[in-house]
Amino acid sequence: AQKITQTQPGMFVQEKEAVTLDCTYDTSDPSYGLFWYKQPSSGEMIFLIYQGSYDQQNATEGRYSLNFQKARKSANLVISASQLGDSAMYFCAMREGSNAGNMLTFGGGTRLMVKP
Amino acid sequence: NAGVTQTPKFQVLKTGQSMTLQCAQDMNHEYMSWYRQDPGMGLRLIHYSVGAGITDQGEVPNGYNVSRSTTEDFPLRLLSAAPSQTSVYFCASSKQSATNEKLFFGSGTQLSVL
Numbered sequence: 001a002q003k004i005t006q007t008q009p010g011m012f013v014q015e016k017e018a019v020t021l022d023c024t025y026d027t028s029d030p031s032y033g034l035f036w037y038k039q040p041s042s043g044e045m046i047f048l049i050y051q052g053s054y055d056q057q058n059a060t061e062g063r064y065s066l067n068f069q070k071a072r073k074s075a076n077l078v079i080s081a082s083q084l085g086d087s088a089m090y091f092c093a094m095r096e097g098s099n100a101g102n103m104l105t106f107g108g109g110t111r112l113m114v115k116p
Numbered sequence: 117n118a119g120v121t122q123t124p125k126f127q128v129l130k131t132g133q134s135m136t137l138q139c140a141q142d143m144n145h146e147y148m149s150w151y152r153q154d155p156g157m158g159l160r161l162i163h164y165s166v167g168a169g170i171t172d173q174g175e176v177p178n179g180y181n182v183s184r185s186t187t188e189d190f191p192l193r194l195l196s197a198a199p200s201q202t203s204v205y206f207c208a209s210s211k212q213s214a215t216n217e218k219l220f221f222g223s224g225t226q227l228s229v230l
Contacts, residue, residue, distance in 0.1 A: 043204065045208075103149065
């Protein structure tokens with residue numbers, strides 16, 4: 001089974017509007033971390049936000065927030081007030097405590113396009 | 117701050133050739149890893165290391181070798197390049213292999229195998 005699933009291959013959002021990018025995960029490990037990375041057309045991987053499995057509150061970083069629903073195993077990224085520079089690929093990823101080396105497992109990504 | 121440095125940025129190989137992708141980090145990170153990204157897909161783990169002298173296989177290790185003789189360097193060797201290895205390769209590091217440690221990525225190497 002896929003450990004990280006991103007069901008939206010591509011999305012459009014109007015500039016200045018909010019957008020939610022979906023991510024569901026699959027693990028039986030009680031200790032895990034969830035990450036979101038942004039990959040612009042230039043190719044680099046930019047860390048956006050982190051949520052730990054034991055965190056009681058949803059993570060926030062500026063315009064980014066993570067809607068963490070542990071029982072549903074979802075960790076959706078919310079971008080408020082979209083900007084043209086937000087157009088990029090977005091990847092959800094997980095690090096599990098029991099995995100040797102705690103390797104990061106990635107979803108297939110969502111391409112976000114912000115319309116002016 | 118250099119962070120994670122990968123060289124080269126672009127490389128074209130012929131089938132059967134060998135080469136080494138270089139990766140160095142200056143953050144004194146214990147954990148280093150190599151990922152490949154195929155078009156339109158997420159990153160898949162090739163090999164990783166939790167410290168100097170310790171390496172292990174990831175999800176897609178076939179056709180690649182690694183070694184970790186120092187904390188700073190983690191080269192990836194392609195033994196006999198195949199067209200299926202055409203991809204973008206990312207090196208990444210983190211302070212340790214803990215669930216809350218984010219990975220720092222290099223800028224990537226775009227490899228084409230003809």
